[in-house]
Amino acid sequence: MQDSPADPVSGAITMIGRLIFTLMLAGAASSASAAEGDPAAGKAVFQRTCENCHAAVIGVNKVGPSLWNVVGRKPAAVPDFAYSDAMKANKEAWTPTALEAYLADPRGDVHGVKMFFKGLPNPADRANVIAYLQTLK
Ligand code: HEC
Structure with a gap:
């Protein structure tokens, strides 16, 4: 899927979605490492x-x-x-x-x-x- 440059609003929404997803992954990874000694x-x-x-x-x-x-x-x-x-x-x-x-x-x-x-x-x-x-x- 490509972000359409002709539609900056949906492009921005996609970027925010990716950012949130990345933050969620980072959060999951760090809490897993805290629990697993x-x-x-x-x-x-x-x-x-x-x-x-x-x-x-x-x-x-x-x-x-x-x-x-x-x-x-x-x-x-x-x-x-x-x-x-x-x-x-x-x-x-x-x-x-x-x-x-x-x-x-x-x-x-x-x-x-x-x-x-x-x-x-x-x-x-x-x-x-x-x-x-x-x-x-
Ligand atoms: C200086 C002595 C001392 C040291 C060092 C100590 N403890 Fe304790 N611990 C106690 C005492 C006394 C109690 C009972 C506390 C109470 O009744 O208020 C207790 C209670 C506990 C309990 C609750 C047990 C239960 O049956 O509910 C845990 C869990 C615990 N200690 C873990 C640890 C761990 C892990 C360490 C090392 C990182 C540690 N303690 C170091 C004296 C110590």
Whole structure:
């Protein structure tokens, strides 16, 4: 299909349509890359920054609860862990999106949370660690 130079209005509309389509593609590509981290790199982040407080295996609580199978589950669901009231009041399941917000700023996301951790400022670290958490099943 050719844009007709004799009809500048439809030519402009076609151009705007292409621009919107390109922006949509760019948006889809960037959100996909934010969601898809690298589990191997995430394991290294976990060992460096989370493992002091969290075990990756079922039934082992440290300063923080076990993170085995945490992706998709309700917050404050490990039975024998003494969560803060703020975490117990948090009803949003730990989807990758919720984890992403929480790990960016743990104490700002769920107000009053007792995870004394400043968070992961680097988005790639967050995506990778979330990808690793998804393997804990
Ligand atoms: C200094 C210790 C500490 C560090 C470091 C830490 N956490 Fe936590 N984490 C906690 C504590 C304590 C809680 C319970 C919070 C509450 O009850 O308010 C918690 C809660 C959580 C929860 C909610 C669990 C549930 O069962 O609802 C997730 C998810 C989590 N942490 C992920 C991480 C990840 C991923 C890292 C590393 C990037 C990390 N944490 C680093 C101490 C820590």
